[in-house]
Amino acid sequence: MTKPFQNPDQPARLVVINAGVSDPSSTRLLADRIAQQSLDRLSAAGLTTSLAIIDLAPLAVDIAKAIVAGFPGEKVQAAIDTLAGADAIIAATPVYKAGMSGLFKSFIDLVDNDLLIAKPVILAATAGTARHAMVADEQLRPLFAFLRAVPVPTSIFAAPEDWGAPELGTRIERAAIELTQFVASGVGRAITNAAWDGYQHQFGGNAAAAERSAADVNFDTDLMRLAAGGTTRS
Amino acid sequence: MQFGIFSVSDVTRNPLTGTTPSEAQRIDAIGQIAKRADEVGLDVFAIGEHHNPPFFSSSPTTLLAHIAARTERIILSTSVTLITTNDPVKIAEDYAMLQHLAKGRVDLMLGRGNTVPVYPWFGQDIRNGVALALENYNLLHKLWRDDVVDWQGKFRKPLQGFTAIPRPLDDVPPFVWHGSIRTPEIAEQAAYYGNGYFANNVLAPNFHFLPLVNFYRERFEHYGHGSKEQAIVGLGGHAFIARNSQDAYERFRPFFEGNPIYGSSYGLEEYAKNTPLSVGSPQEIIDKTLSFREAFGDYQRQLWVVDAMGLPLEVALEQVELLGTEVVPVLRREMAARRSPGAAPAPTHQSLVTAKYGDAPARQPTPNPNRGDNLTGARPYQDTDLGVAAKLPLVG
Numbered sequence: 001m002t003k004p005f006q007n008p009d010q011p012a013r014l015v016v017i018n019a020g021v022s023d024p025s026s027t028r029l030l031a032d033r034i035a036q037q038s039l040d041r042l043s044a045a046g047l048t049t050s051l052a053i054i055d056l057a058p059l060a061v062d063i064a065k066a067i068v069a070g071f072p073g074e075k076v077q078a079a080i081d082t083l084a085g086a087d088a089i090i091a092a093t094p095v096y097k098a099g100m101s102g103l104f105k106s107f108i109d110l111v112d113n114d115l116l117i118a119k120p121v122i123l124a125a126t127a128g129t130a131r132h133a134m135v136a137d138e139q140l141r142p143l144f145a146f147l148r149a150v151p152v153p154t155s156i157f158a159a160p161e162d163w164g165a166p167e168l169g170t171r172i173e174r175a176a177i178e179l180t181q182f183v184a185s186g187v188g189r190a191i192t193n194a195a196w197d198g199y200q201h202q203f204g205g206n207a208a209a210a211e212r213s214a215a216d217v218n219f220d221t222d223l224m225r226l227a228a229g230g231t232t233r234s
Numbered sequence: 235m236q237f238g239i240f241s242v243s244d245v246t247r248n249p250l251t252g253t254t255p256s257e258a259q260r261i262d263a264i265g266q267i268a269k270r271a272d273e274v275g276l277d278v279f280a281i282g283e284h285h286n287p288p289f290f291s292s293s294p295t296t297l298l299a300h301i302a303a304r305t306e307r308i309i310l311s312t313s314v315t316l317i318t319t320n321d322p323v324k325i326a327e328d329y330a331m332l333q334h335l336a337k338g339r340v341d342l343m344l345g346r347g348n349t350v351p352v353y354p355w356f357g358q359d360i361r362n363g364v365a366l367a368l369e370n371y372n373l374l375h376k377l378w379r380d381d382v383v384d385w386q387g388k389f390r391k392p393l394q395g396f397t398a399i400p401r402p403l404d405d406v407p408p409f410v411w412h413g414s415i416r417t418p419e420i421a422e423q424a425a426y427y428g429n430g431y432f433a434n435n436v437l438a439p440n441f442h443f444l445p446l447v448n449f450y451r452e453r454f455e456h457y458g459h460g461s462k463e464q465a466i467v468g469l470g471g472h473a474f475i476a477r478n479s480q481d482a483y484e485r486f487r488p489f490f491e492g493n494p495i496y497g498s499s500y501g502l503e504e505y506a507k508n509t510p511l512s513v514g515s516p517q518e519i520i521d522k523t524l525s526f527r528e529a530f531g532d533y534q535r536q537l538w539v540v541d542a543m544g545l546p547l548e549v550a551l552e553q554v555e556l557l558g559t560e561v562v563p564v565l566r567r568e569m570a571a572r573r574s575p576g577a578a579p580a581p582t583h584q585s586l587v588t589a590k591y592g593d594a595p596a597r598q599p600t601p602n603p604n605r606g607d608n609l610t611g612a613r614p615y616q617d618t619d620l621g622v623a624a625k626l627p628l629v630g
Contacts, residue, residue, distance in 0.1 A: 065499040066499075069437075069499035069500055070437060072439075073504070203446065204445035204446060213445065213448060223368065224419060226368040226372070227419045227423040227426060228422065229372055229426060231369075
């Protein structure tokens with residue numbers, strides 16, 4: 001029972017997930033540059049935009065508590081709701097010990113499997129050395145593949161030397177153009193609208209199109225027939 | 235509306251004394267808790283089913299039969315009976331037997347259970363959990379209603395010409411609640427059969443279970459059992475009560491913070507504010523419970539956990555006492571005052587007997603003679619419907 005996802009007349013909602021913890025944080029700086037470039041490109045494409053930033057550092061304790069308790073508190077729930085409403089995402093993490101930050105992964109561990117389906121994402125990572133250059137593609141990309149999100153072709157990685165190199169700006173531009181094309185074409189929305197029933201969902205979940213009442217539920221399944229006194233003999 | 239207590243039967247270290255009760259002590263204690271609940275006028279006592287330490291209740295019907303013999307009025311129930319890993323044939327027999335012994339003071343709540351290894355220990359696969367629950371209940375429903383059952387399903391060996399004995403008391407099956415915290419298929423089954431739906435209302439944010447409860451209400455109406463507001467809804471909860479709020483928090487804190495499930499996440503105040511956990515004076519427990527009704531609509535059964543987290547027996551008994559004397563009498567009054575005239579009363583054996591027979595006498599199944607092969611054939615009872623043609627298994 002597919003239902004329309006978002007009103008195309010509404011602004012394109014860009015959401016940044018920032019796992020950088022210092023202030024100022026180079027991860028947040030990178031995310032801001034990507035966000036600004038993306039907003040400019042989206043505007044140039046004739047779209048109205050809005051931007052929300054989820055800084056994970058102030059949520060660190062709440063995220064840990066949510067993992068242990070099995071359910072999020074108010075602040076983490078608000079972050080999840082913001083993410084559920086995103087039309088495009090910028091996911092930015094520092095590299096610690098050759099991998100994405102534990103805080104970043106812990107936050108992602110709290111989102112429903114269907115929360116980010118077909119949402120375009122720019123993957124971004126910062127590190128103290130260029131040796132970690134593949135973390136975005138080798139760790140973030142598979143993670144977002146599991147979530148059935150749509151990472152854009154260009155990931156952004158910044159080591160200290162990149163902050164003085166014009167090529168970083170070029171890559172950011174490229175990623176922003178890619179993201180803009182995904183958003184402007186509405187392909188994420190089209191995929192979700194066409195294929196939503198084919199993914200597994202949790203009743204009452206956080207996804208924008210989660211089933212919340214009988215009108216949303218598909219009763220034409222083996223289990224629903226069994227629930228209504230029928231049989232399955234496969 | 236019914237009010238009572240439910241226990242998961244945990245055997246937990248008392249963080250104040252550092253000692254853990256033995257299984258023997260906890261089994262003895264739960265009998266005393268149930269007895270006190272009966273004495274102070276609570277309506278329901280329910281016990282869980284587990285098959286691993288640190289829990290003690292593996293055999294709810296044995297325990298409940300014992301409690302039935304020691305109590306007068308209280309309804310005995312489960313929280314939950316595992317509909318996935320138990321043979322529905324044995325559930326049909328055990329709970330019908332219990333129903334006779336308790337003179338009808340019995341119902342049960344069915345659930346899938348939350349302990350993964352229980353499935354393989356009982357020869358099942360958790361990946362089939364929902365399908366097992368649904369199919370097993372379909373069979374259980376039939377076993378309690380048809381004297382002679384021919385049946386074939388996916389999970390259990392087929393049955394031919396089978397009669398579950400004893401037949402339910404007065405030929406009226408125990409009322410069934412379907413417990414679920416996330417699965418619309420379970421709520422759908424409850425709605426399809428016109429059975430009750432119970433949300434445990436613990437370990438989750440406030441009103442987290444509202445979409446499922448509303449789904450069940452909608453489907454209950456869809457299947458023609460009555461309006462949405464006549465659906466049979468039960469809610470759990472967890473309570474710690476003291477004379478005043480400050481004492482309640484002070485006394486409960488070490489048990490909450492020392493608990494492996496609760497103690498390492500949200501603080502007690504935050505947990506009590508954002509989840510259905512009720513800590514405080516009797517008035518605070520009353521107010522919080524009334525907020526459940528505010529959100530979920532009129533409902534039929536409210537149960538609280540009062541004996542978990544290593545609380546010593548005397549404290550658990552005090553909780554039961556405070557519920558029975560200070561909280562529930564006010565809640566009965568306040569809930570009744572707010573109740574919509576259309577809301578259904580809570581089902582009891584007596585109400586089900588009346589619904590089935592009116593003023594006529596209830597059926598009392600009386601077997602036909604043994605044919606010499608320890609069977610009574612296609613007509614097991616003297617009044618069995620002649621239209622039933624059982625397919626008996628071929629032997630030899």
